[in-house]
Amino acid sequence: MIQAQGLTKRYGPKTAVEGLSLKVERGEVYALLGPNGAGKTTTLRMLATLVRPTAGRAEVAGFDVGKEPLEVRRRLGLVNGGMRVYDRLTGREVLAFFASFYGLEGRAFKEALDWVVALLEMEETLEKKVLEMSTGMRQKVVIARAILHRPPVLLLDEATAGLDVFARRALLDFVKTYRDLGNTVLYSTHVMPEAEEVADRVGFLHQGRLVYEGSKEEALAMGEGSLERAFIRKVREAA
Numbered sequence: 001m002i003q004a005q006g007l008t009k010r011y012g013p014k015t016a017v018e019g020l021s022l023k024v025e026r027g028e029v030y031a032l033l034g035p036n037g038a039g040k041t042t043t044l045r046m047l048a049t050l051v052r053p054t055a056g057r058a059e060v061a062g063f064d065v066g067k068e069p070l071e072v073r074r075r076l077g078l079v080n081g082g083m084r085v086y087d088r089l090t091g092r093e094v095l096a097f098f099a100s101f102y103g104l105e106g107r108a109f110k111e112a113l114d115w116v117v118a119l120l121e122m123e124e125t126l127e128k129k130v131l132e133m134s135t136g137m138r139q140k141v142v143i144a145r146a147i148l149h150r151p152p153v154l155l156l157d158e159a160t161a162g163l164d165v166f167a168r169r170a171l172l173d174f175v176k177t178y179r180d181l182g183n184t185v186l187y188s189t190h191v192m193p194e195a196e197e198v199a200d201r202v203g204f205l206h207q208g209r210l211v212y213e214g215s216k217e218e219a220l221a222m223g224e225g226s227l228e229r230a231f232i233r234k235v236r237e238a239a
């Protein structure tokens with residue numbers, strides 16, 4: 001569902017991502033792991049058609065990110081940590097607003113809303129203003145707006161940043177549920193234990209390069225039970 005070959009992004013003399021190739025299959029959670037500045041955000045933004053690659057190519061759900069960005073956008077959702085929603089609107093109003101971007105109006109909107117409300121258990125957010133919501137409720141609205149169009153591919157970029165323990169738990173459980181519905185999730189984080197919990201496969205990104213890729217089990221075995229140790233080992237080997 002996600003394929004990248006030689007994906008590269010340079011900002012002037014600075015290389016943010018260098019020759020990145022990866023494949024994520026349907027029904028899989030792929031954790032892209034790396035410290036701040038490793039190139040995770042840039043990679044996700046290229047896949048989401050928000051940043052144009054300097055070189056290389058990528059496809060999402062069979063569509064080229066450079067040549068068919070609208071087809072790609074129809075099939076993916078993006079959640080960034082710390083994403084804001086309009087404080088003065090209710091959950092329902094926020095979702096109606098974003099639904100209109102996807103052409104979901106009238107009956108189609110109602111169906112999408114019913115689906116997302118049941119999936120995220122967020123009935124209580126519908127008539128509440130965002131500024132009156134808990135962090136957890138707000139997070140549900142952020143996720144709901146990203147998946148209203150039922151994208152088969154979901155990109156999450158440091159999505160647990162700033163969440164309290166309840167909201168974080170709900171998000172990790174949601175990732176697994178969304179995967180189990182047959183969707184594909186690219187989960188970017190620097191928090192290794194989160195990847196240990198949700199990932200099927202992992203990729204280690206260091207200074208813009210993918211230095212390792214494998215199943216979570218292989219990576220854990222290499223790190224004697226710890227992804228963190230596996231990551232450090234691969235980064236040292238690549239140096």
Ligand SMILES: Nc1ncnc2c1ncn2[C@@H]1O[C@H](COP(=O)(O)OP(=O)(O)OP(=O)(O)O)[C@@H](O)[C@H]1O
Binds near residue numbers: 034
């Ligand atoms: N618009 C830009 N102009 C110049 N340099 C940039 C730009 N965007 C990112 N970079 C640089 O590219 C590198 C990779 O950044 P990126 O944000 O992709 O990393 P990251 O792994 O997502 O880290 P973080 O979690 O801190 O966002 C960093 O060195 C960053 O400073």
